[in-house]
Amino acid sequence: MTGTPENTAGTAKISLRSGARLAVVQALYEMDISGKGVLDALAEFEAFWIGQEVDGIAHPQAEIAFFRDLLRGTVDEQRAIDPKLDQALAQGWPLRRIEIVLRAILRAGAYELMFRPDVPVGAAISAYVDVAHSFYTADEPGLVNAVLDRLAREVRPGEVTAAKASGKPGSSKPLSGQSVPAKPSANNPSAKKA
Numbered sequence: 001m002t003g004t005p006e007n008t009a010g011t012a013k014i015s016l017r018s019g020a021r022l023a024v025v026q027a028l029y030e031m032d033i034s035g036k037g038v039l040d041a042l043a044e045f046e047a048f049w050i051g052q053e054v055d056g057i058a059h060p061q062a063e064i065a066f067f068r069d070l071l072r073g074t075v076d077e078q079r080a081i082d083p084k085l086d087q088a089l090a091q092g093w094p095l096r097r098i099e100i101v102l103r104a105i106l107r108a109g110a111y112e113l114m115f116r117p118d119v120p121v122g123a124a125i126s127a128y129v130d131v132a133h134s135f136y137t138a139d140e141p142g143l144v145n146a147v148l149d150r151l152a153r154e155v156r157p158g159e160v161t162a163a164k165a166s167g168k169p170g171s172s173k174p175l176s177g178q179s180v181p182a183k184p185s186a187n188n189p190s191a192k193k194a
Contacts (some may be wrong), residue, residue, distance in 0.1 A: 085107070
């Protein structure tokens, strides 16, 4: 597993915010394996990755201000994020045991849920499930869905309850066909992407 998405078809069609989320996950991965700091990662990704073709892989354009906020915020708030993710993961599977890219996806998603109230819960969860699909073809997207849904129920209970009560298509419906190793009966409050 590398920090490069496996499923790159259609990257030109994704939104600028989706491109920012994908770049943040890649930057967090790169920072984790290289030891780079936030400023170096921001400079490198803005100059050489976002909207560029690297090693035959086209990386999508991104909303730069959103990318910067997500990367800085995820790193700055990691001490608040990690314990919440540990609580949302299955007992015996602390965040430190999760693979690096998956951990980056969960941290970035948790940052949006915890510190970006302007992004609807369903949109944030759906966006990071999509990011997970860029890197994985097995159960990992279901894990992302379950963990972020569980976190959202804790950090934004009113919004999750309102979405479920609205009866909107996709709100709080189980993700069909996915095996979720986190905790059973996780829900998928999917909505339009932010």
